[in-house]
Amino acid sequence: MKSLFAVAVLSLPATIGLAHGADLSRRPVAQVWNWTGLYVGAHIGAGWSQSKISDDLYNPVIYGNNVRTAAVLGGGQVGYNWQAPGTAWVFGAEGELSALGADGSGTCFAVSGLFVSSNCRVRHEMTGSLTARLGYAMGAAGRTLVYAKGGGAWLRETMDISNRFGAASQRDDRFGWTVGVGVEQAIAPAWSMKLAYDYTDFGAMPISAPNTRGLAFDPFPFYVDIPGHSAQASQVLQTVKLGLNLKLGEDAGARWDTVSPSPLGLPVKAMAASLPVGTEFEVGGRVWYSFGRFQKDLGSYPAPQIQDPLNSRLTYTNETASGELFGRLDTASNIVIKGFVGGGSLSRGKMHDEDWLIQNDSVPYTNTLSDPVVGSITYATGDLGYDFIRDRSGKFAAFIGYNYLRDDKTAKGCIQLADQLFYAPCAQPVSNTGPGISEKNEWYSLRIGLNGVVALTDRLSLTADAAYLPYVRFRGVDVHHQRNEAVKDSQEYGTGQGVQLEAILSYAVTPSFSIGAGGRYWAMWATRTDAYTNAFGIRGLYQALPVRTERFGGFLQASYTFDSAR
Template identity: 45%
Template structure:
């Protein structure tokens, strides 16, 4: 499965999960015999709000030295936080809603990749990207659903911009050649298309979920001067700097809360509207307990960058990238809502990482005596065998907004992820004369990576009912503190590397459930995790290297679930 397919599938799964529309059914067995007609709501007016979400950006550098054998596309998982302001106009008696909206989002994002690698003789570079903020000015066209018209399905399009810093640094030059870095810091304009669903929770408040694709103008980037190793491994010769362009795009999913001016913040729909929503008792805030099980089919990615010196985290001597980490896991989950609006939720799961691949890159290799033969760039490919994974999450929060058919509030929590990857073969893809896996190795333990990620979660959770039997839940969490610990066993070198780091991340998930009975439901969902370190350390066979390593992790996929609810 390619990364492009994963991106399209996850973006579509998250949007479909959130976008079914929202209404309410609190007691499936108690429906009113007759309720007064309820006037439809009109979306016309000014609104402003906040949003939080996650995204995945891509910055793809062209190679002026030839077609690359690996790399060039930088992945930048992102947490986004921002605000929006807009105006809607809905003609009286029409379900169509027209509007304009402006938004601005701060981004916490970072990524690196190998770039300018046409072969194994030229020492390639490391390209890094750090998107910092993005915004858009768009028009919206929507359609209000149902007799009350409180669910709005909409599309949007318009102008967008991104401020992004892109760096390119030459990798390790045998300890002889100087480090060269170039950078480009630009605000680029482009276009955006998106779609979403917005639900009016009350006359004053609405909740929306939105997916956007943004494409920005290319930016120019100077390439750093580097060097090339002649055939036979003689002393490398300089390669002059050049220039190239970088393509930029971004996929985002965000949850937003809007305040509609003209209505008191505590305004409600009234008892007739609640009856029409089939609510058993408006404002009911008793005990609720839900328990269930899930199956998660996922794909993952782990990357670690090892700098050649402690002075630079992007002048690399080695990088290991574990990709297409196919996971199968089962989990149990529960949520408890109390009469005091406090809720506790969590899940625990375990399973197998069934397959994957690993690229092990090295730069500036020398012979046993530290001299020739020289190798500018080595890249070996390994297939991964089946290994274990497990994870746990616990959150506690408060429903600040709560009423018939909806709950919404902030939470804090804890997440732990433990995974292992095992490479049992090795083949050289860049430098046949490097001496590293130039004769393919099979059925032999090569490298085992065992990692644990622990994080503090700060986020928001929403719970909304659809019609009579459909319910939508989801949350988005920022990880302001992430702690990483790992062990890398290089079996062929009798080398054990102890790893640690601290950083940040983002997690989000959503589920759409169908209630077969008032208590039992089945559902589908989607989940995305990303964590990365901003500082890191390692020790080779117990001896600290004093380098600033960087570690990155992603996992995303679809879920099936069944649950039972106690009221």
């Protein structure tokens, strides 16, 4: 499956390479044009799914039964548009196929603290859809297509369920329905950039809950076997994709020959940046309000390659306000240099600490809640790219870059949510005046992606940025401040992959000054077999430690552009 995903991602440069080869001539064309025709294209994007576990035996649960899985996706699409003569309505059909890189986990069947619950792990491999589209061509020349779509979808996934006493695994092809919306901009007669959101529901299907055990008291504590049984798992997948389409039958080297003038005499920011002999430098600031999530799973065995079942899981959530500076340089030779740096403070955070079969197996399952979680984040991104398509209506670039993220957090206090045993951790609430557990994480990521900027109106522009992170290196330190061991910290290591996605809608207040609003999604996960920890420095104790992090939210920005053409 990794090779399939690599093929999907590597198909993007092939598509863009065709655009670059066609770009050499820059042949002008007349303005008579519509959306009718066959097209092919490629896309890259991010996804996040929710697997909801349900059954009649373990109901209700005290925690979990919802597995959140982040995904990176890449693939291709083929479709046909028909624009009704004399109208702006566009009818079409489209087929998409995407390879997925996704690996999520969560607690399931946690009906009681006296019961050994399970770890549910979900991995997506491929997805596809066949949909009908209805769109409306907007703008003076009808080059902005806003559309909705709906149809059928398919997903291939694997679900593993395990605890210390049993395991079950199944690989399925799931079918469901999908709806979506998108905007597509013709940046040249043959080339268009699209940004699309899809919601897909695959319904529920049977799964097998494994054997487990529960604690009984008659007349003394002992474990009883609980046989496996049938349950259900429903699946919802949401995706955002940035894509480039080639309209067959059009001249791939042609470019628009004129631009509709602004009624106020204001050039569009994206248009000003694309003057053939011009160099443009944009600099600005942002305020980003985001939600963060970090999860790490500690395997039961001293072997990093065995990730299931678990001894422990820590899940941090928080809200963060941060500020950042950003810049972008577009040169006359189509070289693009862009990046940003920022930082902020964590607020309104919580942490769940789950443990299985602790204190010599006398406690089946515990779940403690720590509130608050305080800390900070620091991050930076730098990219180097090339505009393969660039003229007055927009530009489309491929880039390679680097992202750094540091996330420091400390959980304070704790209360027990799952266990009624008087000797369970935090059975007596612990004050939140002092530190309980600290987690310091650093993520180093290689970025390969696409960036597009298009002018929607004379003042309004859309920027979209999607990056696949083929190599992510994770380093962390866990500190249990209240433990009695001489060494209280555990070193953490791992490699993996991830995805980063961003979209910005900007408004040109003046030819040089713009304001905008946008959204951003980051997800990284180190779940390969080299993800491990040396717990509390104990020699020879190297346990599996797959880790996952997400950060998403919205931002406001303002920027000033220096343009040599002005």
